[in-house]
Amino acid sequence: MSAQVDSRPTEPGVRAPMVIAIDGPAASGKSSTAQWVAQELGYLHVDSGALYRAATAARLRRAAGPDEPWTEEQVLDAAQAVTLVPGERSFVPLLDGVDADEELRGSEVTRRVSQVARMEGVRAWVNAHVRSAATSRAVVVDGRDIGTAVFPEAQLKIFLVADPWERARRRLIQRLGRGPADDEIAEETDRLVQRDRLDATQTVQAPDAVLIDTTYLTQREQVERIAALARAVTHRASDASAIDAG
Numbered sequence: 226m227s228a229q230v231d232s233r234p235t236e237p238g239v240r241a242p243m244v245i246a247i248d249g250p251a252a253s254g255k256s257s258t259a260q261w262v263a264q265e266l267g268y269l270h271v272d273s274g275a276l277y278r279a280a281t282a283a284r285l286r287r288a289a290g291p292d293e294p295w296t297e298e299q300v301l302d303a304a305q306a307v308t309l310v311p312g313e314r315s316f317v318p319l320l321d322g323v324d325a326d327e328e329l330r331g332s333e334v335t336r337r338v339s340q341v342a343r344m345e346g347v348r349a350w351v352n353a354h355v356r357s358a359a360t361s362r363a364v365v366v367d368g369r370d371i372g373t374a375v376f377p378e379a380q381l382k383i384f385l386v387a388d389p390w391e392r393a394r395r396r397l398i399q400r401l402g403r404g405p406a407d408d409e410i411a412e413e414t415d416r417l418v419q420r421d422r423l424d425a426t427q428t429v430q431a432p433d434a435v436l437i438d439t440t441y442l443t444q445r446e447q448v449e450r451i452a453a454l455a456r457a458v459t460h461r462a463s464d465a466s467a468i469d470a471g
């Protein structure tokens with residue numbers, strides 16, 4: 226684990242900072258929504274998927290060929306080049322000390338990341354980094370299993386879903402900067418459904434998560450709903466501590 230990451234648990238009796246967990250399938254708008262919610266509330270955003278991508282990119286940098294099979298040990302060894310540092314709005318994974326976001330979002334990383342994300346040791350490595358980030362700051366964390374495996378005690382859990390066609394349409398608008406044709410959306414929908422299948426075992430809705438279907442919501446509406454839920458949780462917590470104190 227990198228020097229920047231402190232994996233010590235919060236001391237007993239010290240109230241842990243607020244955690245909002247946002248889970249959901251690929252292209253459900255988790256990361257951009259989580260970042261916006263964090264900004265609205267003055268929290269920092271942690272994109273757990275970016276850590277899986279950073280581990281994959283680190284291993285790819287050392288790979289002999291594009292389809293070379295990797296062991297968990299090789300991925301964890303390469304992942305030592307990754308550090309997670311707090312930025313202005315989000316914790317940023319650095320690769321050999323450099324923000325490599327474009328490389329992390331590239332097609333080679335996207336093609337291999339689901340396989341890496343199925344390695345138990347890599348999941349433990351990502352989870353330790355994410356938990357460590359949340360020891361000192363209130364955070365909004367997005368991923369697939371944040372409300373179940375990483376922060377089962379999160380004060381607020383959201384599960385974001387949207388119709389696959391709509392997810393594909395939004396992703397293409399973001400990528401192409403224009404309205405896509407139906408044929409393009411159909412191909413992207415097919416790709417997304419395949420990815421959903423690869424990530425299915427990791428993508429789990431917590432029983433106490435609030436389900437938000439964003440198919441017919443704007444991003445602002447999603448953000449406002451989640452921020453309102455966060456305020457409700459905070460009010461309930463401060464009412465409870467006032468009753469305890471009184």
Ligand code: DC
Pocket residue numbers: 251273274275277278338339340342367368369370371424427
């Ligand atoms: O959200 P994303 O596309 O950046 O995620 C990259 C990969 O990591 C994807 O295969 C799902 C996986 N992932 C996961 O298994 N658990 C998480 N908490 C976050 C991402």
